Amino acid sequence: MFHRFRYIFLFFLSLVLLMSLESPKLLSFPVSQSSELRGVWLTNIDSDILFSEQKLSDSIVTLKELNFNTLYPTVWNWGYTLYPSKVAKQAIGIEIDPTESLQKRDILQEILDQGHRKRMTVIPWFEFGFMAPADSELAKRHPEWLTQRKDKSTIWLEGKVHQRVWLNPLDSNVQKFITDLVLELIDNYDVDGIQFDDHFGYPSDFGYDPLTVQLYQQEHQGKLPPTNHLDKDWIQWRADKITEYMEQLVQTIRLRTSKVIISVSPNPQAFSLESYLADWHKWEKKGLIDELVIQVYRSKKEDYLRELQSKELQIAKARIPVGIGILAGLKGRPVNRKNITEQVTIARENGFAGVSFFFYESLWNMADEPAEKRRTLFKDLFPTSAIHPNIIRGWSPQASKG
Template identity: 25%
Template sequence: MRRPPVRPAVVIVVAIFLAVSVLGIGLLRAATYDPPGAGSKAPPGAAQVGPAAGTPGRCAGVPVSATKELRGMWLTTVMNIDWPSRPGLSKEKVQAEYRAWLDLAVSMRHNAIFVHVRPSGDAFWESAYAPWSEWLTGKRDGRSPGWDPMEFMITEAHARNLEFHAWFNPYRGTQPAPSGPGADFKKLAPNHPLIKHRDWAISYPDGKNARLYFDPGIPAARKFVEDAMLEAVQKYDVDGVHFDDFFYPYPEGGGNDFADDASFAKRADKSQSRGDWRRANVDTLVREMNQRIKQLKPWVKFGISPFGIWRNQETDRAGSDTHGLQSYDAIYADTRKWVREGWLDYIVPQLYWAIGFDKADYTKALPWWSNLVKGTRVQLYIGQGDYRVGEKGPWKQPDQIDRQLTLNDKYGVLGSVHFSAKQIRADRLGSVTRYRDNHYSAPALLPPMAQLPARPPAAPRLVAARRTSAGAVELDWQAGTGPEPASWALYRVEGAAAKLVATGRAGTKVQDPAPPPDAAQYCLSGLDRSGNESPISAPSGVT
């Protein structure tokens, strides 16, 4: 997901595949409820569609106050950019590293994590469709590591009340040599699907940067990659399915093109240009994935993090006031259509450009995306370019992302995802600390989505409150009658409002980790799987 700064539309994109592999990593470029399937359990609050809960009310006579926004980071596995730190580590080391990343997310007051579970035709779970990822096992033989990383990852995230978004690259089949097998079939895992289906494989570009792709123009290949991703949704309790911006590859130049002549010749609509046909292929993947996810588990969110420019205004009056690569034309991603058709629950454009950057000014790209989602049910989050902090120019300013988050608030953005985890930990120039203190100083609830199943619980009841020897306040509570909550939100009265001070998964202790030394009043609410909040409890206090 990483990308180099924006490039002019006429400039050829040069692959910086290390970073790019990541999020697709698109970051680097200027750039009816059905019962749950086998191996899954219906989550609390996901069993019926109904009206969302309204505002939770008042606590001890004052209104409750909570920020509702998604805060997350991308945890990249390809080429071990973030995690695991290197391939072939022991189970214990891999797990310890992952827990540390989640603890970092909690310390940042995040409420979601986006984990790269299908970087390139592989899998971080036991899959009938893909070999085990070599970035985990350290081997390209497709053999199991002997444990279930996906189950572990989700369980640990949920224990910390973090949403788990499984991040997939649909069409990438391999990574370039020497880190990956490149386009050499002899170097693939024995059970790699492109060995059996060589007619699905396209090598692009020429030379050392070559990798194999599943051809998006072959319906059977598209169905296969959909099935491969939906297998994870079926087997595991994921909260979201997430794509980045890698569908058709970014143009590499040198006169070579993506060699899909054979599938293009077989297209049904002979009047289509190749560009329109390629866009239709990507549209079909997005539309079908949305439909199939909702048929399987209607509470699972579906979102995409595209390149930050749909089209430039100079090309299309409906485009943004930018002058960079156009995803509609260069990589055949009609992101505007996906939003307008409602095929997504959320969209996370990668706005990895500084305020004032001439080819793609953050202050000009952001309003375009804000306007696009108006009147739709698609929530807008922004992909923030933490990896760029410290680069020359405006990125030498430690408040660059802090200022961008302020603009996000102005334009009604409902959250941010930061690329990537390693950059958050590095905290270059103190940038992360600055925006955490200014924008993430208190916990936040996830913004509910009206299109998802809603079954808000009844108001819980606080039955006791006490101070612990560790200095926290611990509260005992009981759920109300009716639907069981999936999580809880704790409010503490502070002057004219009761502010959100802690959240947690149902079944975990309700605690205020940093209470005031004098008397305090608390109220509690419960939330369903989709973030719909119950009425507030009656207050309970400590002296």
């Protein structure tokens, strides 16, 4: 009788292990040797991967052949959604990014269908966060949603060329708009997660709009905010207000479903907080993040190592999967294979959950060597398949502090 029960137990244990291999959502943390984040961001900036159904399909096939396992496709960029959105239609009158090649398509569904068939994890990325082009329909229709500098200006230059504005994350109408976009995705698509970055804040020289000033005065005996936008208490007060919204958003998501990874891909903590008021270290301590992919876009080895050894990252990676975002290149700024190999190796040696590359186009199309030779680089880095290092749904970093 004992032997019979033992065989039954072993049979069901084998079934559970088999199911965990078939579905990345059943994997638990900590990361095992068979799991490693191997991600890539898919964007519509300096890249045309999303503008052709055939090119998108071929690219996903190539990524799978090279043993990538995670796709982070942008779904919110340039003030538009890249999927058909009733929420966007109501707010700005436009259902989807008006680029001709995106019409009559749903690129998110295309990516989900193909990615999931290949057992890849798909986590849509809110690339622009609270940022929007200054001439966007969103900015034109809702100027009252924008935050301001001390001089009441709203324009922020990205790359000294692109004029941007920033939605005020303290405004309840802005919060509802973003929350509705997120819930729309969760309700209508079989996404594995949602990703935000430090655009889920705003540049620290903003925050002098009437609404924010009024809120500050209510909590500071009528005093006006400091004129120095880098005042530490002023930075932390605004960052904490953004954290409050992040808490509300995550709670809303988790009440809706327990099967969505909350992923955040910011810059290192000091820069993220001081420059964008995005205090991801506090988000992680509050248990709001299931996966952290930190952008460590450093060309010098010593700078890269220093960021990986930061206190905030060491604390986070003891509780949740933490991957390292590696720059594969930019337009006019290729990154050589030696740097990429070295940075992947260092991330592994330091016990991180894996890596993700920014961005697809620069993996091989913006390199300083032939595309085919470049692909062999990633085949060498990822010679065998691995599963995304997901965590058990409902597991809380807060509960693991011990």
